[in-house]
Amino acid sequence: MRLRPQTVKQWRRFRSIRRGYWSLLVIGALLALTLVAELLVNSRAIVVRYEGSYYFPTYADFMPGSQFGLDYDYETNYRELAASFAEQREAAAASGAEPPGNWLILPPVPYNPFETDFRDDSFPPYPPSLSTQHYLGTDVAGRDILARLVYGFRLAMAFAVILLLCNYIVGIAVGCAMGFWGGAFDLIFQRLIEIWSNVPFLYVIMIVASVIVPNFWTLIGIMVVFGWMAMTWYMRTSTYKEKAREYVDAARALGASSPRIVFRHILPNTISIIVTFIPFSVATGVTALTALDYLGFGLPPPTPSWGELLAQGTANLQSPWIVTSVVVAMTLVLLMVAYVGEAIREAFDPKQFTFYE
Amino acid sequence: METTSYFIRRFLLIVPTFLGITLLVFAVTRVVPGGPIERMLNEALLAGGDRGAAVAGPQGVGGSALSDDQLDQLRAYYGFDKPVLVSYVEWLGKVVVLDLGRSTRYNEPVWETIRDRFPISIFYGLTTLILTYAVCIPLGMAKAMRHHSHFDNVSSGFVFFGYAVPSYVVGIALLTFLASQLEWFPLGGFVSDNYDQLTPWQKVVDVAHHAVLPLMSYMAGSFAVTTFMMKNSLMDNLSADYVRTAIAKGLSFRQAVYRHALRNSLIPIATSFGNNISLILTGSFLIERIFNIDGFGLLGFESLVERDYPVVMGILVISSLLFLVGNILSDICVAIIDPRVKFGQ
Numbered sequence: 001m002r003l004r005p006q007t008v009k010q011w012r013r014f015r016s017i018r019r020g021y022w023s024l025l026v027i028g029a030l031l032a033l034t035l036v037a038e039l040l041v042n043s044r045a046i047v048v049r050y051e052g053s054y055y056f057p058t059y060a061d062f063m064p065g066s067q068f069g070l071d072y073d074y075e076t077n078y079r080e081l082a083a084s085f086a087e088q089r090e091a092a093a094a095s096g097a098e099p100p101g102n103w104l105i106l107p108p109v110p111y112n113p114f115e116t117d118f119r120d121d122s123f124p125p126y127p128p129s130l131s132t133q134h135y136l137g138t139d140v141a142g143r144d145i146l147a148r149l150v151y152g153f154r155l156a157m158a159f160a161v162i163l164l165l166c167n168y169i170v171g172i173a174v175g176c177a178m179g180f181w182g183g184a185f186d187l188i189f190q191r192l193i194e195i196w197s198n199v200p201f202l203y204v205i206m207i208v209a210s211v212i213v214p215n216f217w218t219l220i221g222i223m224v225v226f227g228w229m230a231m232t233w234y235m236r237t238s239t240y241k242e243k244a245r246e247y248v249d250a251a252r253a254l255g256a257s258s259p260r261i262v263f264r265h266i267l268p269n270t271i272s273i274i275v276t277f278i279p280f281s282v283a284t285g286v287t288a289l290t291a292l293d294y295l296g297f298g299l300p301p302p303t304p305s306w307g308e309l310l311a312q313g314t315a316n317l318q319s320p321w322i323v324t325s326v327v328v329a330m331t332l333v334l335l336m337v338a339y340v341g342e343a344i345r346e347a348f349d350p351k352q353f354t355f356y357e
Numbered sequence: 358m359e360t361t362s363y364f365i366r367r368f369l370l371i372v373p374t375f376l377g378i379t380l381l382v383f384a385v386t387r388v389v390p391g392g393p394i395e396r397m398l399n400e401a402l403l404a405g406g407d408r409g410a411a412v413a414g415p416q417g418v419g420g421s422a423l424s425d426d427q428l429d430q431l432r433a434y435y436g437f438d439k440p441v442l443v444s445y446v447e448w449l450g451k452v453v454v455l456d457l458g459r460s461t462r463y464n465e466p467v468w469e470t471i472r473d474r475f476p477i478s479i480f481y482g483l484t485t486l487i488l489t490y491a492v493c494i495p496l497g498m499a500k501a502m503r504h505h506s507h508f509d510n511v512s513s514g515f516v517f518f519g520y521a522v523p524s525y526v527v528g529i530a531l532l533t534f535l536a537s538q539l540e541w542f543p544l545g546g547f548v549s550d551n552y553d554q555l556t557p558w559q560k561v562v563d564v565a566h567h568a569v570l571p572l573m574s575y576m577a578g579s580f581a582v583t584t585f586m587m588k589n590s591l592m593d594n595l596s597a598d599y600v601r602t603a604i605a606k607g608l609s610f611r612q613a614v615y616r617h618a619l620r621n622s623l624i625p626i627a628t629s630f631g632n633n634i635s636l637i638l639t640g641s642f643l644i645e646r647i648f649n650i651d652g653f654g655l656l657g658f659e660s661l662v663e664r665d666y667p668v669v670m671g672i673l674v675i676s677s678l679l680f681l682v683g684n685i686l687s688d689i690c691v692a693i694i695d696p697r698v699k700f701g702q
Contacts, residue, residue: 191370194681195377199385237628237691244697279520280582287523291643294525314529314647317537327522327530334521342517345589 013347020343023336030333034154041109041147045078048104068102079110109133111144113151113304118142125312125319137321139312143302145325151304153333159220160285166224167281171231172267172274178232179239180262186236197229205297219299223288230284231277238270279341283334290330306330360692364685371681376449378677379670383445386666448670457671462663467671471656477547478653481568482637485575489583494626497587501622502614504592520581525643528574532647535570542570545649571648575641583626591622620694627694631686635679 015021038058039046048055050068057063057078065072068081085102092099110133111117117138118124124142128135136145174193178186205214205222214222242248243266251261286306292298293307301308306326313323439447451458457467496516500509519527536542543549549563594600595618603613642654649655653672660668691698 187370190684191374191377194374194684195381197680199378199381233628234625237624240698241624241695283521283523287526291523291525294643295646310526310529313533317533320533320538323529323533327526327533330526331518331522334523335517338517338521342513 010347014343017343017346020339020341020346023339024343027333027336027340030153031157034150034157037150037154040107041111041113041144041150042107043078043110043112043115045081045104045106048078048081050102050104051100078104078106082106109135109144109146109150111147113143113147114302115144116142117144125316125322127319128321136325137319139309139322140316140319145309145322148304148309149306149325149329152306152309153329155216155299155304156286156289156306157333159216159289160282163220163223163227163285163288164278164281166220167228168231168274170224170228172235174228175232175235176239176262176267176270179236180243180258180266182240189232193229193232196226199226201226205292214297214299216299219289219292227288231274231281234277235270235274239266242266242269278344279338282337282341286330286334286337364689364692367685367688371678371685374681375677379449379452379673380445382673383448383670384441386669387441387444452674457674458667460660460665460668462660462665462668467667470668471653471671471675474651474653474656477651479637480564481571481575481650481652484568484572485579486633486637488572488576489579493580493583494587494623497584498591498614498619500584501588501591501595502610516581516584518581519577520585522577524574524578524641525647527577528571528644528647531570531573543567545647547650547652571644571650574644574647579636586625587622590625591618594618594622597621624691624695627690628687630690631683631688632680634683634686635676 033040038044042058044057046056046058048057048068055063055067057076062075064074065076065081068076070076070081070084082104085104088102089099116124117126117132117134119126124138125140126132126134126138126142128137134144134146136149139145139148174189178189201223205219248261248265251265256264289298290305290307290310293305294310295307296311298307299305306329309322309326313319313326316322448458455468457471459465460467460470463470496512500512503509531542532544536544543566545567547564547567548560549555549567552560552563555563591614595614597618600613600618603617604610608616642658644650645652645655646658656668657672657676659665660672
């Protein structure tokens with residue numbers, strides 16, 4: 001495949017902006033890692049070697065404890081299995097017998113985001129601790145915060161990207177048409193948008209939540225229905241502005257059709273504004289989901305979510321590790337998203353900034 | 358002239374838009390289960406719960422707390438006994454004579470409930486607005502004119518922080534670390550409990566002390582967006598031909614910026630300027646909720662949760678009118694700044 005020279009140039013310029021380029025690499029790596037998050041943050045072992053056979057429980061069906069010689073039929077607790085294997089080895093070493101050769105590899109964070117870890121002597125939330133492998137501590141239900149952060153991140157990013165695509169497609173199309181056609185079309189859509197954006201968005205979510213429990217896709221659907229307008233106002237204003245400029249008259253005088261003027265002339269000239277808003281939109285997607293979850297109107301519990309952690313943290317200010325974990329994670333992720341956006345904008349900007357002495 | 362009549366038409370069009378918004382939400386409040394009557398019944402039930410009715414669920418509500426007659430009276434009072442359109446017209450008739458009805462939660466006129474919250478929201482809104490524009494426009498200009506300088510890079514780091522992190526997260530972080538852990542600032546509220554006993558000077562200090570963290574949260578959001586918008590659009594204009602021409606004919610760089618590029622680069626900022634009037638008054642319910650500030654936003658949120666529909670509708674009336682006027686103001690600002698824009702042609 002051959003890339004257009006302009007695209008190659010833009011890519012080179014993007015790479016030359018180190019901050020944005022490295023942020024993109026890190027975000028890309030993080031997203032790639034979350035695709036296999038089940039191997040890294042999970043209560044199931046990555047691989048179990050038991051009596052000569054290998055087992056890979058991560059992506060397999062649930063394996064009862066009896067399969068590994070434990071005395072129960074519910075799902076194997078692999079952390080306990082690791083301990084029992086270690087005991088077997090010690091017992092074998094003490095008696096001088098041949099070790100049984102059973103072993104397993106647990107993920108670096110051996111908890112899944114749903115299981116609760118209760119102790120006999122105290123109540124959660126437990127502070128961060130290396131010995132229990134709750135590296136960021138637990139929440140008030142005793143669930144591992146790091147596990148919930150990782151899975152919450154995956155969900156929030158997927159949510160933000162899908163939401164952004166839907167919003168932009170609708171918003172740009174409508175905004176551009178409003179600015180280009182103007183007149184009655186513009187007025188009618190302005191009325192529609194004004195009515196639309198004034199319907200309290202949270203209220204609609206609450207209504208839907210009182211009838212059905214919103215899931216990922218219904219939440220995206222509602223947020224697109226009430227969120228596509230943001231882009232429309234900017235597109236409308238800038239299309240109006242571009243349309244009033246001479247090059248559009250020139251193109252029309254040369255016989256260019258309306259679609260050609262819109263897609264070849266006006267859209268490329270307004271794209272710098274669109275790209276400027278991409279970091280804002282990704283941030284909006286993540287923060288909107290987090291805010292809804294924070295208020296309790298987002299995805300239903302026990303879905304791992306940053307907003308739900310924030311709500312727990314503000315309700316338990318004496319356990320600052322909850323708020324700290326989420327705030328640091330959100331800051332890092334959103335900061336990198338913003339750096340990428342800044343670099344993209346600079347790379348795609350056809351106009352170079354010139355210094356005058 | 359064309360533009361003037363365009364804006365006159367825009368102002369007239371507020372009426373149908375306003376009707377559309379209110380009718381939509383009004384209809385929605387009637388469709389949702391769990392309206393104010395049900396809420397009152399539950400409260401009456403809870404109040405009588407000591408007398409042994411604690412086991413009665415929502416099904417048992419009908420006969421226990423209020424008689425059917427009283428229920429019908431209540432329904433008639435709040436207009437729940439008529440079809441949606443009829444009670445909407447009745448409600449609208451009252452709104453036209455500035456009667457917003459009575460709050461089901463506070464049992465006082467909606468307008469008084471809302472009016473009590475205005476000073477707090479205006480205080481935060483105006484302070485944020487003034488601070489934001491006073492800092493962001495000069496900062497954005499300075500950053501554009503010294504693009505990629507040391508100053509630009511360092512300030513970008515700080516501004517990016519506010520750009521990336523949403524204001525409510527900033528608020529939660531400030532509350533956790535500066536208020537809860539370090540105890541430098543109060544944990545929320547607008548004033549201290551002993552506000553009435555303070556001397557005037559202490560009152561000022563008290564309000565300021567409570568205002569620092571919420572204001573920082575408010576600023577964090579709007580600050581970054583405005584600064585970057587200013588910087589980006591000024592840079593776009595600086596690389597345009599007309600600035601090159603201005604320099605070529607002998608203007609200094611500063612003159613070229615102040616006389617030519619600045620006005621054009623304010624256009625993107627102007628597109629959102631008018632909407633500030635609704636921001637001033639309505640604020641952010643998230644920040645008001647985090648810091649427990651009794652403003653307009655928190656009132657709106659609580660009324661939604663408590664299904665206090667008269668207050669919800671009252672807030673909707675005020676905020677939608679502000680929003681509609683704000684949109685027109687934005688377009689007027691654009692028309693003043695950029696004469697090339699011809700609305701309504």
